[in-house]
Amino acid sequence: MRELYHYPLCPFGRLTRIYLLEKSLDHELMVDLPWKRKKIFSENHVFSDLPALLEMDGTILEGWYAIVEHLELHYRSTSLLRVTQKERAETRRIMTLFNEMFFADVTKNIVFEKVMNKYMGNASPDSASLRKGNAAVGKYLDYISWLMDRRNWLAGDEFTLADVCAAAQISCVDYVGSMAWDSHPNVKEWYMRVKSRPSFRGILADRISNVIPPAHYSELDF
Numbered sequence: 001m002r003e004l005y006h007y008p009l010c011p012f013g014r015l016t017r018i019y020l021l022e023k024s025l026d027h028e029l030m031v032d033l034p035w036k037r038k039k040i041f042s043e044n045h046v047f048s049d050l051p052a053l054l055e056m057d058g059t060i061l062e063g064w065y066a067i068v069e070h071l072e073l074h075y076r077s078t079s080l081l082r083v084t085q086k087e088r089a090e091t092r093r094i095m096t097l098f099n100e101m102f103f104a105d106v107t108k109n110i111v112f113e114k115v116m117n118k119y120m121g122n123a124s125p126d127s128a129s130l131r132k133g134n135a136a137v138g139k140y141l142d143y144i145s146w147l148m149d150r151r152n153w154l155a156g157d158e159f160t161l162a163d164v165c166a167a168a169q170i171s172c173v174d175y176v177g178s179m180a181w182d183s184h185p186n187v188k189e190w191y192m193r194v195k196s197r198p199s200f201r202g203i204l205a206d207r208i209s210n211v212i213p214p215a216h217y218s219e220l221d222f
Contacts, residue, residue: 005032006051008206009115009175011107012064012099013051015168019068019161021199023078027053029202034116064099068161080161091155094162098169102140107169109133114176115211134178141184148186159197167194171203177214181222188222196220 004020004027006013020027032050049063053070061067072081081088110133113125144166147154155162170191173179181188194200204218216222 002027002056003030003054004028004051005030005054007032007034009111009172009208009211010034010050011103011111011165011168011172012049014171014203015099015161015164016051016053016064016067017202018164018168018197018199019071019080021202022080022164022197023071023075025071025075080159080164082155082158082160087156087158087160091160091162094154095165097143098140098162098166102166102169105136106133106140107172109136110178111172111176114178115208137173137178137180138183141180141187144187144190145184148190154190159194163190163194167191167200168203175206175208175213175217176211181216192220192222 002025004013004016006017006029008014008031017029032052034050051062051064051067053061053067055061055070059070061070072079081091109129113129113133117125144154151157153159153163154166170179181191195204207213
């Protein structure tokens with residue numbers, strides 16, 4: 001069976017886990033802590049990206065983009081990039097927005113400071129980073145809200161990798177209690193629909209040592 005090496009509170013590991021399940025690809029989850037990397041594949045692995053996928057034929061894929069690209073090419077029965085060039089372009093645009101911009105503005109400033117900083121032996125969370133992350137959340141929720149007034153899902157009428165990437169990032173921020181759901185009801189409704197998908201169940205069951213999520217984190221209707 002293929003093996004996915006990941007850290008439970010990493011948004012890129014989460015999106016890969018959701019993606020594998022949406023494509024009905026069996027896999028075993030292997031936890032790999034970012035601050036305590038093991039030399040699993042090679043000496044170079046300790047400097048490589050998480051998540052990492054070990055395919056059944058021995059192929060090693062490191063980083064979410066390499067994994068998604070490989071699986072899209074080799075398992076075509078279900079595509080979360082959609083079909084037409086226009087659909088795929090829009091899906092990729094929103095994927096980039098969340099995997100690069102949201103991650104840099106929000107996830108890194110909040111989740112890293114509240115959780116990973118502690119385990120990496122650094123000082124207390126940096127208050128300036130937390131303020132920056134919390135201030136940035138609103139503009140992304142405003143944009144999702146704008147999209148939801150015009151579409152069924154983020155990239156159009158169908159569920160795509162755009163929804164997976166956005167929900168993976170947001171779920172990490174939600175785990176540490178930093179999502180302002182009440183001010184964006186249509187974003188909350190979109191997220192509830194994503195949470196209700198079978199591929200999301202494992203994400204809702206995630207628990208990190210010494211970090212307890214808010215009560216609504218696992219609830220489908222919150």
